Amino acid sequence: MNLVETLRQFPAFDGVPDEQLQWVIGRSEEVTIPAETIIYKANDPVDYLSLLLEGRIRIDTGTNSSGDEILTYDAHAILGVLPFSRMKSIPNRMVTEKETRLLRLHRNQLPDLIHACYELTEALVHQMTTRVRDFTKLTQQNEKMASLGRLSAGLAHELNNPVAAVVRSADTLKTHMRATPEAFKTIMHLNLTDEQVDSVNTVFFGKLDQCLAKGAGSPMTLLERSNLEDDLTDWLDDHGVDDSMDLAGPLVEYCFTVEDLDWILEKIGDKNLLGVVTWLVNNLVTEKLVLDISEASKRISTLVNSIKNYTHMDRGTGKERIQLAEGIRNTLTLLDHKVRSKHINLTLNLPSDLPDVCGWPGELNQVWTNLIDNAVDALPDGGTLEISSQPDGSDFVLTKVIDNGSGIPGDIQDKIFEPFFTTKGIGKGTGLGLDIVQGIVKHHNGSVKVQSKPGRTEFSVCLPTQ
Structure with missing residues (x-):
């Protein structure tokens, strides 16, 4: 089978004329790479549009080999840089799982491809938008799972105490009644x-x-x-x-x-x-x-109601009127163990007459989770965390999360909302939390800002009431 026939098997190239596929073949190089070979390390520059002819490629974190797999690509997949793409590098490692054959086109050829091959360019741009959509969905899901994992660990600890108290008291009562x-x-x-x-x-x-x-x-x-x-x-x-x-x-x-x-x-x-x-x-x-x-049973009931309200599992998924104070308090209940473990002094200023906002409660709870969790991580033992909400004019509610931690250095403050950027150690942060916070707040037609100096970091979330 010649290369044109091989490329014709790529679903993305359905409808692309043969002469355009031949154009790519004539300017590309074909390479065969042994199994378990690292093609790119994390943050290596990516200079090729790669067409996977045979084999399999794995994207992983590079920390525990295949145990940290993120994605896999089989034959007829399109990888690497694409027309109009701003990709310069990839944040993770790319490895061959078995012997792999690639057709690689250098990024220097892409401007000529755009001018000479309209249908092929259209197919590759469509591939890029699909990739962005799928990758965004995957990363958001991973961050949600990471957030859920943190909450689950805290909730398990919080439930353990009252459950142990019930068991202990019940056993004592049984002995006593004898x-x-x-x-x-x-x-x-x-x-x-x-x-x-x-x-x-x-x-x-x-x-x-x-x-x-x-x-x-x-x-x-x-x-x-x-x-x-x-x-x-x-x-x-x-x-x-x-x-x-x-x-x-x-x-x-x-x-x-x-x-x-x-x-x-x-x-x-x-x-x-x-x-x-x-x-x-x-x-x-x-x-x-x-x-x-x-x-102890009341404490268990309170925790269960908090997680129920936090996830809104008994409600629809549409937009609704939201009491911000309720969502913030439910989030704090689930993060209470983490707050107490660092002996943090918590100050809440949530007025009872605070206007409702209109939005998706599950999404906003994720905003509070990320902001509060980040603040707790940044605080020293015995630090101070302040959370307040107040009307901002007649049409907005302004919520602030303030900590007295070490602060965010000025030279990176404009980067903290970028995906995958994190100041936490390896394995302690995905770099997606604040990116998701910004995306959710924009989805609600609001804004999120940060002001930071040593001893005071303030995140401000402004949300419309209409």
């Missing part, structure tokens, strides 16, 4: 009047409320707790209560003092003391375990 029959036997032998029962109930609910209120205050020091346990143990021993050490710990946990036990003793008498104290401890422990399970 003692209920024995405690019930003791209760059945008590001889209490209605007034005495009311007194016990009063102290029970009073201490439960006091215990819950204490959770928001300052906890006892180890020394204070130890001294109080000793006092309660001595009091119980003096009044002939068995297992005083086992009871003293829970009584301290639920804010009992010697004065409380004196009051109970005065109301119920010596003979009922052990049964009443045991009942109080058992029920307070049960109530506290149930409350712990309830609080």
Whole structure:
């Protein structure tokens, strides 16, 4: 099979006259490259339009060989520089997966090709637009997956704590409930009047409320707790209560003092003391375990609702009225672990009367994710992050993400929105986050700007309300 017949098998060349294919053949060189040969390293200059006659070519990151594959091209694919293309280099490595035969036309021939071969030029330009569209879709999807991976890691960590609390409290409650029959036997032998029962109930609910209120205050020091346990143990021993050490710990946990036990003793008498104290401890422990399970379950529910609202999986994909504050808060909930891990001081200024904007909520959530995630990465331990939104005139809302990190050097500030440009280390950033942010904001007819100096970096996102 001659080369014209081979080129005729390229889908892109359907309808291209033979003489134009022959024009390319006459000015090209045919090369055969062994398998697993690096054709281009990352950022090498690309000087050829390459027609893949036979074999397979892989585009990968160049870090872990084929394990980091991005794209593969089989026979009849068109690679390299194209007419009117601004391509100077490729950001990734190009490698042959098996023995490969290429027909290569140097970029110096492209101006003549454009003038001499109209149909071929048209086919190659169409190939370029298809390539740009497919590559843009791929890179955006990769960045979305990277963003989702970061959120998933944080969400898994956030869910782990309340889930562990539920499991731990449920196991403790199960063990605790096994003692209920024995405690019930003791209760059945008590001889209490209605007034005495009311007194016990009063102290029970009073201490439960006091215990819950204490959770928001300052906890006892180890020394204070130890001294109080000793006092309660001595009091119980003096009044002939068995297992005083086992009871003293829970009584301290639920804010009992010697004065409380004196009051109970005065109301119920010596003979009922052990049964009443045991009942109080058992029920307070049960109530506290149930409350712990309830609080942990609420935390899980909050996280699930946040991810549901963040992804908007229960809504359509069209444009709608959006409350920016809700999207920002949902994003912060999912990034909370990362914020807390660096002890970042977070300041939020999101007015309740902030005007709605019109747009695609899933896309805007990706904007907040990238900006906040980048700010957290740039901050030192104990840094400050400030997020604010306010009306900007009558038709716009201005949202600012400000950090007090090291800042962005002035000589690269005009490059940070370029695709694949990143200041992060290898493997820590794709260089696509801010490019996608800019694309999404433009899609909403808005603007995004950056001002940075050491100690203050401010990203401003202006979005229309109409």
